[in-house]
Amino acid sequence: MTAATLLIPSQSAPVPATAPLVSRYQAVRQQTEALCRPLLPEDTVVQPMVDVSPPKWHLAHTTWFFETFLLGEYQPGYQVFHPDYAFLFNSYYNSLGSRVNRADRGTLSRPALADVYAYRTHVDAQMLALLQRQAELPESFAALLELGLQHEQQHQELLVTDIKYILSTNPLAPAYLPASADAPVSDAPGPPAAWLPVRGGVHRIGYEGAGFCFDNEQAPHEVYVADFSLQNRLVTNAEYLQFIEAGGYSDFRYWLGEGWELVQQAGWQAPLYWVRRPEGWFRFTHHGLRPLDLAAPVTHVSFYEADAYAHWAGARLPTEQEWEIAARQFHPEAAAGTFLESRSFDPQPLPADAAPDQCHQLLGDAWEWTYSAYHAYPGYERAAGALGEYNGKFMINQLVLRGGSCATPESHIRLTYRNFFHADKRWQFTGIRLAR
Amino acid sequence: MTAATLLIPSQSAPVPATAPLVSRYQAVRQQTEALCRPLLPEDTVVQPMVDVSPPKWHLAHTTWFFETFLLGEYQPGYQVFHPDYAFLFNSYYNSLGSRVNRADRGTLSRPALADVYAYRTHVDAQMLALLQRQAELPESFAALLELGLQHEQQHQELLVTDIKYILSTNPLAPAYLPASADAPVSDAPGPPAAWLPVRGGVHRIGYEGAGFCFDNEQAPHEVYVADFSLQNRLVTNAEYLQFIEAGGYSDFRYWLGEGWELVQQAGWQAPLYWVRRPEGWFRFTHHGLRPLDLAAPVTHVSFYEADAYAHWAGARLPTEQEWEIAARQFHPEAAAGTFLESRSFDPQPLPADAAPDQCHQLLGDAWEWTYSAYHAYPGYERAAGALGEYNGKFMINQLVLRGGSCATPESHIRLTYRNFFHADKRWQFTGIRLAR
Amino acid sequence: MTAATLLIPSQSAPVPATAPLVSRYQAVRQQTEALCRPLLPEDTVVQPMVDVSPPKWHLAHTTWFFETFLLGEYQPGYQVFHPDYAFLFNSYYNSLGSRVNRADRGTLSRPALADVYAYRTHVDAQMLALLQRQAELPESFAALLELGLQHEQQHQELLVTDIKYILSTNPLAPAYLPASADAPVSDAPGPPAAWLPVRGGVHRIGYEGAGFCFDNEQAPHEVYVADFSLQNRLVTNAEYLQFIEAGGYSDFRYWLGEGWELVQQAGWQAPLYWVRRPEGWFRFTHHGLRPLDLAAPVTHVSFYEADAYAHWAGARLPTEQEWEIAARQFHPEAAAGTFLESRSFDPQPLPADAAPDQCHQLLGDAWEWTYSAYHAYPGYERAAGALGEYNGKFMINQLVLRGGSCATPESHIRLTYRNFFHADKRWQFTGIRLAR
Amino acid sequence: MTAATLLIPSQSAPVPATAPLVSRYQAVRQQTEALCRPLLPEDTVVQPMVDVSPPKWHLAHTTWFFETFLLGEYQPGYQVFHPDYAFLFNSYYNSLGSRVNRADRGTLSRPALADVYAYRTHVDAQMLALLQRQAELPESFAALLELGLQHEQQHQELLVTDIKYILSTNPLAPAYLPASADAPVSDAPGPPAAWLPVRGGVHRIGYEGAGFCFDNEQAPHEVYVADFSLQNRLVTNAEYLQFIEAGGYSDFRYWLGEGWELVQQAGWQAPLYWVRRPEGWFRFTHHGLRPLDLAAPVTHVSFYEADAYAHWAGARLPTEQEWEIAARQFHPEAAAGTFLESRSFDPQPLPADAAPDQCHQLLGDAWEWTYSAYHAYPGYERAAGALGEYNGKFMINQLVLRGGSCATPESHIRLTYRNFFHADKRWQFTGIRLAR
Structure with a gap:
C-alpha cells in the first residue's frame, strides 16, 4: 500500500553536524515542491483511484510528519499550524487519532493549495530554527529527522506516479512536461539478456x-x-x-x-x-x-x-x-x-x-x-x-x-x-x- | 435527477427584439460567473457525491449547450472550440455521442478553470455576433436561445446547491460567503399555520x-x-x-x-x-x-x-x-x-x-x-x-x-x-x- | 415488492355462514399444497434471486399469517407451534418484530419441509376448531379470515412464478410438469388488434x-x-x-x-x-x-x-x-x-x-x-x-x-x-x- | 481457497495390489456418504456463504473427479453419466471448460440428492469394474486413483466444516448429531504450556x-x-x-x-x-x-x-x-x-x-x-x-x-x-x- 518504513537508528552512527543536515532538509523539501511546480491547482486536488493521493495531500502530509514527530516532540510549547490538519493529513496512524477516509481525499478542495504552501513555509521556518539548536537535542532527534527526510523522499516517488495516473485518466491526455521533439525512442530491441x-x-x-x-x-x-x-x-x-x-x-x-x-x-x-x-x-x-x-x-x-x-x-x-x-x-x-x-x-x-x-x-x-x-x-x-x-x-x-x-x-x-x-x-x- | 426540461416555443409568441435578448444573454451568463467568483480553482474540481457536479463542469456544460445547439446549428462553418469538449461536457444526450461517466466528473483536473473561462469568452463572443444577425435567422433560433438561457438558469440553481454540498463535506466547514456578525436568527417559532x-x-x-x-x-x-x-x-x-x-x-x-x-x-x-x-x-x-x-x-x-x-x-x-x-x-x-x-x-x-x-x-x-x-x-x-x-x-x-x-x-x-x-x-x- | 394488500371489511357485508367458510378455507389451503406437490424437497429451499422466496417459505409464511392474526387473536391461550417461527416466517411486518433478512431465506435448510407441513396440519386443525365456534366470535374475525384466504391466494401466484424462476436458472432446465407431446403452439400471429x-x-x-x-x-x-x-x-x-x-x-x-x-x-x-x-x-x-x-x-x-x-x-x-x-x-x-x-x-x-x-x-x-x-x-x-x-x-x-x-x-x-x-x-x- | 493439491507419484513407489485398493476405494467412498447420512435433503442444497459448498455438490464433485480423471481416461468408450454434470460439478479447472459460478452452487435444486447418489452408484460400479483389470493398466492409473482418494478425503474435511457452517447460520441452531447429555466440558484451564x-x-x-x-x-x-x-x-x-x-x-x-x-x-x-x-x-x-x-x-x-x-x-x-x-x-x-x-x-x-x-x-x-x-x-x-x-x-x-x-x-x-x-x-x- 505504501512504501513508508521506520527508522531504526544505528547506535554507532555519528550524529551529523548541523550544517549539512540543514542543507539536506532544505534540499529534500525543495525537491518536493519542484515536482509540483508544473501542476495547476486543479491538478493537486483530484484522486481518480483510491491508491492515488492528491498532490496537495502529499505536500501537506509530509509537512504534518515533521510537525507531529519533530516539532511536536522537541519544540516546547509548539502550537500546531491548524487544529484540523492532523485529522486531514494523518495517513494511517491509529495511534494519532481519527482521520479522513483514504477514498475521500479527492473530495477536499480546502485547505487551498496556497494554504498548504503556507503550512510548509511555517513548518520549515520552525524546523530550521529547531535545527539551529540541534546540539542541545537528544540523539533521537537526529534519527527522527532522518526518518522525516526519508519519508518525504518516499512521497516524492508517490508524487511522480500519482501525477502520472491523474493525468492519464483525463481524456485530454495532458503532459506533465513537454516532450522535446527529438527525444529518441528505440524502435529495435536491444541485445539479448545474459x-x-x-x-x-x-x-x-x-x-x-x-x-x-x-x-x-x-x-x-x-x-x-x-x-x-x-x-x-x-x-x-x-x-x-x-x-x-x-x-x-x-x-x-x-x-x-x-x-x-x-x-x-x-x-x-x-x-x-x-x-x-x-x-x-x-x-x-x-x-x-x-x-x-x-x-x-x-x-x-x-x-x-x-x-x-x-x-x-x-x-x-x-x-x-x-x-x-x-x-x-x-x-x-x-x-x-x-x-x-x-x-x-x-x-x-x-x-x-x-x-x-x-x-x-x-x-x-x-x-x-x-x-x-x-x-x-x-x-x-x-x-x-x-x-x-x-x-x-x-x-x-x-x-x-x-x-x-x-x-x-x-x-x-x-x-x-x-x-x-x-x-x-x-x-x-x-x-x-x-x-x- | 436533473431539473432540465425542453422548450416548446409558443407559436404566437412575439420574437423578442435583438437588443433585450442580448442583454438577457449577457445577464444570465454573468450571473453564472458571479456565483463562481467566491470559489477557488480547487473548489471547482471536486465531486463528493455522484449527484453533485464540479462547478467547473457547470461552467463548461452550459457553454457547450450554446455551442452545440445554437452555434453548431445557426452559424455556418462554426468550428468547435476544442474537439474533446463535447465528450467532456455532454451531460446525458445519447443522441450526441459518448461522454465521461457522471461519477468521474470529479477526477478531471483539466481543462483548467482558466481554459473553461476562455471557452466561455469564446462562445460568448460568437453568440453575440450571431445575435447581431438574429433578424436573418429562423424563428427556431429564438426558441432555442430561450431554452439555452433557461437551461443555464437551471444550472445556476444546481451551482448553488452543489457548492453548498462540496463545502459541507469538508472538515474545515468553509463558508462560501462570510456571515455578517449581526445576521438575525429567530429563536422562536413563528405564528401557527392556517x-x-x-x-x-x-x-x-x-x-x-x-x-x-x-x-x-x-x-x-x-x-x-x-x-x-x-x-x-x-x-x-x-x-x-x-x-x-x-x-x-x-x-x-x-x-x-x-x-x-x-x-x-x-x-x-x-x-x-x-x-x-x-x-x-x-x-x-x-x-x-x-x-x-x-x-x-x-x-x-x-x-x-x-x-x-x-x-x-x-x-x-x-x-x-x-x-x-x-x-x-x-x-x-x-x-x-x-x-x-x-x-x-x-x-x-x-x-x-x-x-x-x-x-x-x-x-x-x-x-x-x-x-x-x-x-x-x-x-x-x-x-x-x-x-x-x-x-x-x-x-x-x-x-x-x-x-x-x-x-x-x-x-x-x-x-x-x-x-x-x-x-x-x-x-x-x-x-x-x-x-x- | 409484493402484491399483498389489506382487507377493509365492508360494513354491510353479510357474515358468511360457517359451512362454506370451512370449505373455502380447506380449498384454499389445499390449493397451495397441490401447487407444491410436483416439487422435490430440494426445490423448496433455494432462492436464486432476492425477489423469489423458497416454496417452503411460502408454505410456512401463509400458515404463520393465520397463526398470528387469527389463532393468536381469537383463540384464548393459543400456544405458538414453535417459538422461532415468527422470526423465520414474518415477511415484512415491523410491528411484529425482527425477522430473517429477505435475501437469506434461501440459506435456511431448516425447518425441514416435513416440519413445515406438520406446521400447516397443526394450524389447520386449530383453525377448523376455531371455525366451529365462529358464531361466538366478533365480526372482525370473518374479515381477517377472508384476508388470510386472499393473502394465501396471493402467495399461490407467487409460488407459481417463483417455482418457474427457480427451475429456469438451473442448467438442467427441469420441467415443473411434463408437457404433453401434442400441446399445440401457434406458429402464426393471430388477427390484428382493434x-x-x-x-x-x-x-x-x-x-x-x-x-x-x-x-x-x-x-x-x-x-x-x-x-x-x-x-x-x-x-x-x-x-x-x-x-x-x-x-x-x-x-x-x-x-x-x-x-x-x-x-x-x-x-x-x-x-x-x-x-x-x-x-x-x-x-x-x-x-x-x-x-x-x-x-x-x-x-x-x-x-x-x-x-x-x-x-x-x-x-x-x-x-x-x-x-x-x-x-x-x-x-x-x-x-x-x-x-x-x-x-x-x-x-x-x-x-x-x-x-x-x-x-x-x-x-x-x-x-x-x-x-x-x-x-x-x-x-x-x-x-x-x-x-x-x-x-x-x-x-x-x-x-x-x-x-x-x-x-x-x-x-x-x-x-x-x-x-x-x-x-x-x-x-x-x-x-x-x-x-x- | 481450497485444500486440494496434486499428486506427484513417487517413481519408486510399489504399485499397490488390487485387493487393498478396492477396499480403500470403498472405504473412502463410504466415509463420505456416512458423513452425509444425518442430513436432510434440504441441508444438502444451501450455501450460506461463497466459501461453503452444498453437501450435494461435494457428493457429486468428488464423483465427477473419478469419472473425469479415471473412467474418462482409462475406460475405453466410457459414456458420461449425464452430459451436463461436468458443467455443474467442475470446481475450478479452466482446462475442463466453463462451469457454474461458485457463488451460485446454492441456487441449484437439481439434480436431486437421489440423482447424485445414483451418480455415485454408477461411477462406483464402473470404478470397481475398472479396478478388476488394474494389472493391465499403466502405472499412472494407480497414481491418479490415489489422487482421487486423497481428493475425496480433502472434501470429507470440507463436508464437516461446511455442514457446521450451514447449520450454524440457521436461527434454529440445529445439531448435526445429538450431544450425549453427559459429554464432559472442562470448566478449568489445563496445565500451562511449556x-x-x-x-x-x-x-x-x-x-x-x-x-x-x-x-x-x-x-x-x-x-x-x-x-x-x-x-x-x-x-x-x-x-x-x-x-x-x-x-x-x-x-x-x-x-x-x-x-x-x-x-x-x-x-x-x-x-x-x-x-x-x-x-x-x-x-x-x-x-x-x-x-x-x-x-x-x-x-x-x-x-x-x-x-x-x-x-x-x-x-x-x-x-x-x-x-x-x-x-x-x-x-x-x-x-x-x-x-x-x-x-x-x-x-x-x-x-x-x-x-x-x-x-x-x-x-x-x-x-x-x-x-x-x-x-x-x-x-x-x-x-x-x-x-x-x-x-x-x-x-x-x-x-x-x-x-x-x-x-x-x-x-x-x-x-x-x-x-x-x-x-x-x-x-x-x-x-x-x-x-x-
Whole structure:
C-alpha cells in the first residue's frame, strides 16, 4: 500500500553536524515542491483511484510528519499550524487519532493549495530554527529527522506516479512536461539478456551498515539458497510485447488463479498506460502519449503479469533473498541507473556497450517484483508508539519489490531496501527481472 | 435527477427584439460567473457525491449547450472550440455521442478553470455576433436561445446547491460567503399555520400562456380533484424539530417502507446539514455553520422525510394538481418569496405581519415535494432529436416538486413549473407544505 | 415488492355462514399444497434471486399469517407451534418484530419441509376448531379470515412464478410438469388488434361493492379522463418479436433513461425466459423449454420494455384510471381469461372467433402494466396495527398493474384490483395492452 | 481457497495390489456418504456463504473427479453419466471448460440428492469394474486413483466444516448429531504450556518418502533457521479468553492493518461460533450450542486473530519451516491427536498426564496457522494438463497451515502436508501454536 518504513537508528552512527543536515532538509523539501511546480491547482486536488493521493495531500502530509514527530516532540510549547490538519493529513496512524477516509481525499478542495504552501513555509521556518539548536537535542532527534527526510523522499516517488495516473485518466491526455521533439525512442530491441550464475549456500542478508535503514531491513540474518541464475538486465518492452502477441493475456495456464480472474474482469490486455493504435503501440508518459520504446524496460506491470510473463518465458521471478545475494555480488560501485534526479520519468534502455557479464539496472529504472511475501525478518520488532505503525502492520498479503525506480531519489535507495505492494498494483514503476 | 426540461416555443409568441435578448444573454451568463467568483480553482474540481457536479463542469456544460445547439446549428462553418469538449461536457444526450461517466466528473483536473473561462469568452463572443444577425435567422433560433438561457438558469440553481454540498463535506466547514456578525436568527417559532380551503371539481392545469415553458408543462388539460385544504405557509424548522423530538426518525409507522430502510441504513436523524451540538442545533449554510432559525422553513429534506412528517402531523402532501389549482387561486400578483437574486441562500421566515388568509412562499424559498409521480401529462410528446432527451426520459421513479426555491432565479419560475427528483434526494432546497 | 394488500371489511357485508367458510378455507389451503406437490424437497429451499422466496417459505409464511392474526387473536391461550417461527416466517411486518433478512431465506435448510407441513396440519386443525365456534366470535374475525384466504391466494401466484424462476436458472432446465407431446403452439400471429374508443369525462373508480376488497382499492372516487382508445387484446409474442427484430433493444430513443441503463447493464435482448436457438425462439415454461407461441400474449416483460414497445408502436400504456373505466365498460359478464385453475401456466392466444368489438383478456392471462404510479387513492388511510403495513408502506416507486394473470386464482381477481411492482421486475406474468 | 493439491507419484513407489485398493476405494467412498447420512435433503442444497459448498455438490464433485480423471481416461468408450454434470460439478479447472459460478452452487435444486447418489452408484460400479483389470493398466492409473482418494478425503474435511457452517447460520441452531447429555466440558484451564527449544542451522524439509504426497510438498530442500522455541501444545480457549477479556479485539496495536480493518467492519469480538450469554460463553458445535470447554484448543480463528493473539502474548507464530523442523524432531511415532474418525468434531483438551517435554497435538485437532506465505518450494513445477491447476495456481495471498485437524482423516495427514487459506478465513478448524 505504501512504501513508508521506520527508522531504526544505528547506535554507532555519528550524529551529523548541523550544517549539512540543514542543507539536506532544505534540499529534500525543495525537491518536493519542484515536482509540483508544473501542476495547476486543479491538478493537486483530484484522486481518480483510491491508491492515488492528491498532490496537495502529499505536500501537506509530509509537512504534518515533521510537525507531529519533530516539532511536536522537541519544540516546547509548539502550537500546531491548524487544529484540523492532523485529522486531514494523518495517513494511517491509529495511534494519532481519527482521520479522513483514504477514498475521500479527492473530495477536499480546502485547505487551498496556497494554504498548504503556507503550512510548509511555517513548518520549515520552525524546523530550521529547531535545527539551529540541534546540539542541545537528544540523539533521537537526529534519527527522527532522518526518518522525516526519508519519508518525504518516499512521497516524492508517490508524487511522480500519482501525477502520472491523474493525468492519464483525463481524456485530454495532458503532459506533465513537454516532450522535446527529438527525444529518441528505440524502435529495435536491444541485445539479448545474459544469465549470471550465483553460487548457493548460507548467505547473510539485511542491513548491517552504519547509515540509515528502515526497520524492515533489520535484523541481518542468514538464509540458505540453492544455486541459481539471474538475468543481467530487466525485461524489455520488446520481450514483453512477444508475450502479448503470443496470446499471453488469453491463456490461463500462465497465470495464478487470482490473477487470471483479474485479467478477465478488468479486461487487461497489456501493461497499464499502453495504448494500441493503428500505427502501433503507444504509452502514456509524463511527456504525454509516446511511441513504445522497444529497448526500454517494461514497466507498470502487476505481480500477476510479471509472474505470468516469467512462466511463459520458461523462467521465474527471484526471491528477495536471491535478489539481494546476487545484488551484493554484482552491483558495481557506482550505480548508473535512472533515478528521480534525471527527470526522465521512465526506465531507460541499456547503452549499446553494456557489458553482458555485469548486472545492470539493479538500482533505479524499475522496481523488481520478487516472489517473496512481505513478511517480517527473523527477530523483527515493531517500534513502540505511532512509528510502530510505519511498516509492521503492512506485513501481510503484499510482495517485496527491490531496487528502486526512475522515480526514486538516488540517495534514498539501497541494496537491502524492501518496498512492498499488493499483487494487483500497476501504477508504480514496476518491472521484471528473471531468475531460474 | 436533473431539473432540465425542453422548450416548446409558443407559436404566437412575439420574437423578442435583438437588443433585450442580448442583454438577457449577457445577464444570465454573468450571473453564472458571479456565483463562481467566491470559489477557488480547487473548489471547482471536486465531486463528493455522484449527484453533485464540479462547478467547473457547470461552467463548461452550459457553454457547450450554446455551442452545440445554437452555434453548431445557426452559424455556418462554426468550428468547435476544442474537439474533446463535447465528450467532456455532454451531460446525458445519447443522441450526441459518448461522454465521461457522471461519477468521474470529479477526477478531471483539466481543462483548467482558466481554459473553461476562455471557452466561455469564446462562445460568448460568437453568440453575440450571431445575435447581431438574429433578424436573418429562423424563428427556431429564438426558441432555442430561450431554452439555452433557461437551461443555464437551471444550472445556476444546481451551482448553488452543489457548492453548498462540496463545502459541507469538508472538515474545515468553509463558508462560501462570510456571515455578517449581526445576521438575525429567530429563536422562536413563528405564528401557527392556517388552512386554506379549496373547492374541488374539474380544473384546468398546465401552461397556457404566450411565454416560455418547458415541454413537460404541456399540454394544458382538465383534472378532477375533491375538496381539500392547503396550509398557508411552508413547514418551519420549529415544527420539524417537534417531529424529531417526538422520535419521528425511530418509529417506522410514519415511513414508507423504502424510506424506513434508508433511514436505518444511512443513519438519518435530521435533515441534511443539521448538526446537533451541546449548545443546540446548527445548520451548515453558505455562510458556514449557523444556529437553527426556528421560524424559517425546513429544507434539505427528502420526500421520505416530508411524507413521514406529514403522516406524523396528521396531514399529507398535496398532489401536484392540488398544488397548482390552489396556487392559481391564491398566488398574489407580486411574488414576494426568496429567490437566487437575494443571495440569502436559505428560505426565510414569514414576516410577523403576514396575512393568515393568504398563501405564502408558493414561489421561491423551498421546492415543495408533492405526492405526484413525475409522469407525462396527457398528450405529451417528446420532441424529435437530441432535445427530446431533455425531459421525457426522466419520467419514471421521480416525484414532482413545485414552486422554486431560494436558489431559483426569479425570472425562471412559474406556477406551472414541474421540477423532479428521486424520493431520497436532499441536497436541493426542498421543503414541505401540508395538505389535508 | 409484493402484491399483498389489506382487507377493509365492508360494513354491510353479510357474515358468511360457517359451512362454506370451512370449505373455502380447506380449498384454499389445499390449493397451495397441490401447487407444491410436483416439487422435490430440494426445490423448496433455494432462492436464486432476492425477489423469489423458497416454496417452503411460502408454505410456512401463509400458515404463520393465520397463526398470528387469527389463532393468536381469537383463540384464548393459543400456544405458538414453535417459538422461532415468527422470526423465520414474518415477511415484512415491523410491528411484529425482527425477522430473517429477505435475501437469506434461501440459506435456511431448516425447518425441514416435513416440519413445515406438520406446521400447516397443526394450524389447520386449530383453525377448523376455531371455525366451529365462529358464531361466538366478533365480526372482525370473518374479515381477517377472508384476508388470510386472499393473502394465501396471493402467495399461490407467487409460488407459481417463483417455482418457474427457480427451475429456469438451473442448467438442467427441469420441467415443473411434463408437457404433453401434442400441446399445440401457434406458429402464426393471430388477427390484428382493434381499437376500442372510450368517451372521456368524469368517471368513478375504486371498489364499491359489498364483497371483499383490499384497502388500496378504497375509497371510490371521481377522476377525469380525456377521450381515449384501448386495444381489444394483449400484445402478442408475434408483435413483440417485430419490436426485437426492428432493433428495439438497441435504440435508446424508445426507452426511459433508467430503463436504457438497465438494458445495457443487464444485456437484455428479449423478455425474460426467451432463448434464441438456431431453429428459432424458445421460452422456458413450467413445461420446460417450448417453442415461442406467436399468437399468445407476450409476458415476463418489465415496465421499461412495455413502455418502450408502446413508444415504438406509436402508442402508449393506459393509466390505471383509463384501464378501469374501459374495463367497467367492456368487461363481459362471464370472464373467459386464463387463470391459475387452468394449470396452463401461460397466457393463451385468443380463439380465432374472438369478437373484434369486444375487449378480451382483461382478467387473467397477464398482468397489464399501467402508466400509473402506485400511490394512495384520495382519502386512503392505513389501518392501525400490523395490518397497516400490508399495503400502504409500498406506495412509492412502483407501478400499478391490472387484471390478474394465468397464475391468479379466478376468485381472487376484480376489475378494481391494484397490483404493483417496480419497473424493472420481470418474473411475474406481466404483459402489455396499448392505449392511445 | 481450497485444500486440494496434486499428486506427484513417487517413481519408486510399489504399485499397490488390487485387493487393498478396492477396499480403500470403498472405504473412502463410504466415509463420505456416512458423513452425509444425518442430513436432510434440504441441508444438502444451501450455501450460506461463497466459501461453503452444498453437501450435494461435494457428493457429486468428488464423483465427477473419478469419472473425469479415471473412467474418462482409462475406460475405453466410457459414456458420461449425464452430459451436463461436468458443467455443474467442475470446481475450478479452466482446462475442463466453463462451469457454474461458485457463488451460485446454492441456487441449484437439481439434480436431486437421489440423482447424485445414483451418480455415485454408477461411477462406483464402473470404478470397481475398472479396478478388476488394474494389472493391465499403466502405472499412472494407480497414481491418479490415489489422487482421487486423497481428493475425496480433502472434501470429507470440507463436508464437516461446511455442514457446521450451514447449520450454524440457521436461527434454529440445529445439531448435526445429538450431544450425549453427559459429554464432559472442562470448566478449568489445563496445565500451562511449556516451551520446547529447537536448535537452528541448515535443515531439510519437504516430502522424501516413498508414499503419496501432493506436489506442493516437493521438492525436499535445505532451509536455514535460527534457534527457536515452540510451545508443546495448542493455545487453549482459556488462554484465548484472556486475550478477549484484556480487550484484544479493541486495541489496534496487536493487529495487522488489514486485520484491524476487518475486525471493525465485521464486528468480530470472538472466534467464529462463539456466543456470549448471560450465563457465560458458548460455542456452536456439531452437537448444537455447547458451553465453552476451557481446556480445549481454541479453533475457528483467522490468521489475523492468531497473529494478534501471538503479539498480545509476547510471542509469534512459527514459520512453516520451523514447524516442520520441530515436528520431525518431536512428533511421537504414534500420533495421538483427534481426527475425523473420532467423530468428536472438535479439538480435544490434553489429557491431564500429558508429558510437558513432549510436543502434543502436532497432527489432528486443529490446523496451525504459520507465518509463511503459501508459495512454491524451490524447484516446484506445475504438472501438465488439468491437474496442473490442482495446487499451483493458488500460490498467492494465502498462508500455510500445518498438521491437520479433528476433521482430517487420519490416513490423510503428514508432517510435510501444506494446507492453505486466506488470512480472513475462519470456518475451518484453525488454531494457534506459539513460537518465539
